[in-house]
Amino acid sequence: MSALHVENKTETEEKKQSASEIAKTEISKCTNVESSRKRKHDAEEDVTVASTSVPSDLTMSGSTKKYKDATDINRVIDNTTLVADHYNSLEEKDLSQRNQSRIVYMRNFNNWIKSMLINEYIGKIRQGKSFGASLRVLDMCCGKGGDLLKWKKANISHLICADIAQVSLEQCQQRYNDILNKNKDRGSKDRGFAPIFTAEFITADCTKVRLREKFADPSMQLDFVSCQFAFHYSFESLSQAECMLQNASESLKPGGYFVGTIPDAYDLVSRWQKCDGNKFGNDVYSVEFISEDKTKPALFGEKYNFHLDGVVDCPEFLVYLPTLCKLALKHGLELVAFERFEEFYKRFKDEGRSLLGNMQALETYPPYHESPLLGDSERDYHHAIEYMQNLPANHRKIGTLSQSEWEVTSLYAVFSFRKMKTIWNSEGKPEYVKF
Ligand SMILES: C[S@@+](CC[C@H](N)C(=O)[O-])C[C@H]1O[C@@H](n2cnc3c(N)ncnc32)[C@H](O)[C@@H]1O
Numbered sequence: 001m002s003a004l005h006v007e008n009k010t011e012t013e014e015k016k017q018s019a020s021e022i023a024k025t026e027i028s029k030c031t032n033v034e035s036s037r038k039r040k041h042d043a044e045e046d047v048t049v050a051s052t053s054v055p056s057d058l059t060m061s062g063s064t065k066k067y068k069d070a071t072d073i074n075r076v077i078d079n080t081t082l083v084a085d086h087y088n089s090l091e092e093k094d095l096s097q098r099n100q101s102r103i104v105y106m107r108n109f110n111n112w113i114k115s116m117l118i119n120e121y122i123g124k125i126r127q128g129k130s131f132g133a134s135l136r137v138l139d140m141c142c143g144k145g146g147d148l149l150k151w152k153k154a155n156i157s158h159l160i161c162a163d164i165a166q167v168s169l170e171q172c173q174q175r176y177n178d179i180l181n182k183n184k185d186r187g188s189k190d191r192g193f194a195p196i197f198t199a200e201f202i203t204a205d206c207t208k209v210r211l212r213e214k215f216a217d218p219s220m221q222l223d224f225v226s227c228q229f230a231f232h233y234s235f236e237s238l239s240q241a242e243c244m245l246q247n248a249s250e251s252l253k254p255g256g257y258f259v260g261t262i263p264d265a266y267d268l269v270s271r272w273q274k275c276d277g278n279k280f281g282n283d284v285y286s287v288e289f290i291s292e293d294k295t296k297p298a299l300f301g302e303k304y305n306f307h308l309d310g311v312v313d314c315p316e317f318l319v320y321l322p323t324l325c326k327l328a329l330k331h332g333l334e335l336v337a338f339e340r341f342e343e344f345y346k347r348f349k350d351e352g353r354s355l356l357g358n359m360q361a362l363e364t365y366p367p368y369h370e371s372p373l374l375g376d377s378e379r380d381y382h383h384a385i386e387y388m389q390n391l392p393a394n395h396r397k398i399g400t401l402s403q404s405e406w407e408v409t410s411l412y413a414v415f416s417f418r419k420m421k422t423i424w425n426s427e428g429k430p431e432y433v434k435f
Pocket of ligand 1: 143
């Protein structure tokens with residue numbers, strides 16, 4: 001307990017340092033993106049746009065040179081097929097294989113972030129409901145069902161799982177059936193045992209297909225939409241981003257939440273701008289931008305190839321937050337929070353301390369004899385060594401993440417949007433108002 005507490009402080013100090021460093025570069029990056037956005041705006045002024053309610057700086061319907069360029073590069077290959085093939089081909093690993101991964105602590109840490117995030121917003125929804133009321137969820141880009149146990153814990157009543165990768169979705173369904181059967185076995189022994197949520201599974205490209213039409217009951221209203229480590233795939237183009245947001249928005253009841261995790265574009269671009277060439281990373285991850293121009297990232301279609309040790313190897317797209325917020329607002333989704341993982345961790349480290357331990361989300365330093373360090377002992381633990389030097393002698397162990405893993409996970413941020421109230425105007429079009 002005290003080791004974890006101590007570790008949290010070390011991490012926090014580390015993060016403060018990196019956050020202020022990043023903050024400096026973010027300002028220059030922000031100026032670059034902002035001025036690029038202004039340039040696009042100027043270039044767009046005389047262009048007729050498809051939807052008048054889209055803010056003018058988002059209306060790059062293929063006619064803006066920069067936008068067209070970024071999109072053209074991507075059109076050479078069908079990115080969504082690449083992504084689906086990649087995830088379909090990932091071997092399913094059992095727990096012991098997962099535990100041998102070089103990045104097991106980072107993956108557990110990311111899982112902890114998702115658990116805390118889901119708990120936070122499911123908690124908000126529950127506050128407005130009577131005891132025992134139903135709670136329905138859409139897990140958009142659910143993958144192999146890594147969050148199924150989180151939904152079980154959250155005690156939801158119905159889950160809709162959607163993903164483009166059919167093999168992953170089948171594995172997700174199999175996992176759900178296993179949980180269901182296990183639960184039935186326990187239920188047959190314990191009469192007070194509650195049944196778990198019902199579920200349905202949809203194979204679809206969530207950036208191109210209207211999900212509501214595929215729901216078993218297309219009239220169903222949901223309380224919560226989750227999109228974990230996947231929303232960035234939609235920023236290949238304006239129409240794909242809009243489709244994904246529309247899927248989230250029109251699934252939700254007013255007051256419902258759309259919550260997820262994405263790479264922070266400011267951080268990605270600041271690392272890109274700092275590196276020589278277009279590629280940066282370390283021994284566990286790499287990011288390679290396709291465009292040669294670091295100063296004017298496109299709002300859509302700004303592609304980079306992301307590689308993460310044995311887990312991810314496919315194209316992704318920058319999600320510039322102001323653009324996301326404007327588009328989301330158009331679809332009746334109001335930003336509630338956007339927090340880097342380091343900030344989110346700071347906010348929840350005390351509340352989530354026992355879960356951090358249970359999920360093995362941090363590596364013990366110095367290691368126990370029987371479990372050697374997964375990172376490079378020379379390179380990856382300077383922060384831990386430094387921190388321990390300032391500890392009282394009775395603090396012999398702390399929990400931490402290796403430097404290499406931290407460099408990956410600190411790229412990410414959590415986001416949450418709330419579905420606004422819908423009113424219908426005299427032309428029969430929806431307008432959204434705040435609560
Ligand atoms: C990094 S995995 C995350 C899986 C899961 N959300 C989790 O947190 O464990 C990204 C997932 O997004 C899915 N995906 C990517 N693009 C998609 C699209 N256009 N439509 C639906 N799913 C997509 C992939 O197939 C993959 O399962």
